[in-house]
Amino acid sequence: MGPRGASLWRGSLDTLGGMDPGRLGAQIRALSGTAIGGDPSARHELSELLGRHNPIDLARTLPDLEQEEITLCFDLVETETQGVVLTEAAPKEQALLMLHVGDHGSEVIATMDPDDAADVLESVEPSDAEALLRDLDTEDAREIRELREYGPDTAGGLMTPEVLTIPSGARPVDIFEVVRGSPDAETINALFVCDADVLRGVVSIRDVIVAQPDEPVSQWMTSEVIRVAPEVDQEEVIRMMETYHLGVLPVVDRTGRLLGVVTADDALTALEDEADEDVLAMAGAGQSLPTERGVLERVRARMPYLLFTLFGCVGAGWIIRSLAEGFGAGGMIEKTAQLLPLVAGLAGNVGMQSAAVMLRGFATGEIPRSRVRRVIAEEILVAFANGVICGLISGLMALVIMTDPEPERFWAVAVSVALAASAAGTIGAVLPSACQRVNIDPALAAGPVITTLNDILGFTIYICIVFGVFELAT
The missing domain is CATH 1.10.357.20 (SLC41 divalent cation transporters, integral membrane domain)
Structure with a gap:
């Protein structure tokens, strides 16, 4: 999912008809020469250009730029935007930027969702990744480490641990308080009912709105929840979400403890990866882009x-x-x-x-x-x-x-x-x-x-x- 609090809706008029990475790349190259040379006006103009575009557009443009241009653009945007760019960048550019940011990398990682951070850290050496994790908040570092233990092509590798949970005795007013207190939640469309972290049921935000004010959630929740183990292959995860029309899919361990959820956008990314692998394998061109x-x-x-x-x-x-x-x-x-x-x-x-x-x-x-x-x-x-x-x-x-x-x-x-x-x-x-x-x-x-x-x-x-x-x- 996107980095926390990132303004992913931001975009210039150029994006109304679909952003062309080549066009943004040409604009960057026109300014980067003098900006790299130290011209403050060129750096300011380039910074304003990048600020007018969605960070995802910049990430898509990176393969068209030289290394010096990539690192310059990265340095000119805010830390939160750097997190979006790193999340959306291709592995080659991720490795370059992680090497470039050095110790500042932990600040960028802190702006990301745990599942995205775990993916980005795959582009650096294990020892460097661990050094970055030591500089993070203890809880964030623990979540990222747990995600890195799962294979990247499994439900555990796709999931995010940031999921809203509510106790079975909660009433609608209590649930709304939980939602208000979790502005960075991955999704609020589905709220999972848990007791001692064990998944008991699920409710939609619509269910909460129409429920009787004094009825506990245990009386109107859906108790038979479709779920998946963290070791399940991502192809099966995609198939389940498509078959049952799920926006989120909970991931649980053998005891039923809720570990996280796979969201629709993560499933879509995995689907694109699987399609890329199959097409390239059929053509005999390897299995990565x-x-x-x-x-x-x-x-x-x-x-x-x-x-x-x-x-x-x-x-x-x-x-x-x-x-x-x-x-x-x-x-x-x-x-x-x-x-x-x-x-x-x-x-x-x-x-x-x-x-x-x-x-x-x-x-x-x-x-x-x-x-x-x-x-x-x-x-x-x-x-x-x-x-x-x-x-x-x-x-x-x-x-x-x-x-x-x-x-x-x-x-x-x-x-x-x-x-x-x-x-x-x-x-x-x-x-x-x-x-x-x-x-x-x-x-x-x-x-x-x-x-x-x-x-x-x-x-x-x-x-x-x-x-x-x-x-x-x-």
Whole structure:
């Protein structure tokens, strides 16, 4: 969530149509040269420029600036604004700014919500993070330390411990006093009823308004509360909040003690992170945003996928040669080689379509474990039907484009495309499911892996079918 008391509604007229980071970056660069040189008027003008914009806009602009410009802008804004910028900045800029602020970092951390502070401290060395925590208020430091014990991709890593709680005997007037006395609360839309920190129920602010003045909350609260353990993966947290339309999701330990809540904006951020990881993994480009890493890091992240494709294609070539030599069908393969890209292309697309359906289903919860087999069977059937249709069209095209069309070529192409598409659909549906079952990210099975496997299988099927058809014809 946003830093405490931060004026996140602040913005200039530029933000009415959506702020363009490039435009703000150009304005900063126009002033930063002389400001870095010590010109007081330029520093004042730059400070006023930054004050007119929302801190989030500045955070989005940082990747477009040089290091000196980033640190200058950071120094020219107030401590509270620095907390917003650090919270919203990319990891690369977070690390730079945390190194820049030094001992002043504890003052900036103190302006943040505990969950945001825990995330920001991931950008510094553990010893430096602990040194910053020692300078904080004891209670704040304790909350941040507890959050850092949970994995960043779990409910515990997403939650904030700052949650309004009320005792089961509280009346509406008592509840309003609690709300008034907690101006920095993460949310007041849902108020959790606790006795000795154990979650008993939940009420909305609307429930409080319409309740009878003398009735204790225990008489009108919702006692069956949807909750989650801190170790649960963030994908499951997102799925629960989406399924049950929750604005906040309480996190409890095994004894039922309320640890914190996951809010809708934190869930949305986690959803964006999951989507980024899946898209990049499918493309074989790693699992973190490439623009936040250096060139060498991007090369290292992508090379394993490229090497898999490289050796896979070499293997496909070896299979083609070995089958041709084994069948004594070199001349036949030469006559039909122009259709190999067609088989590989169609099989690859069919496989990726099936994989995309499975990945989306797993990500959204649309495909629970009980439905996996049925969905796989349906995808195989769809792939076969599409394969038959594309196979018939491909066979007709083969008769048209070849200089010496023969009926055998029609059947060779039609049957091989239909079987290759069916096999590709099977791989595209089964492989992500198998990865899901053994707790491997299914997105890793898509992209280069499925494409390469489909190429090898498609070429093998095509050559075997072509040989078989021509053998029967002769």
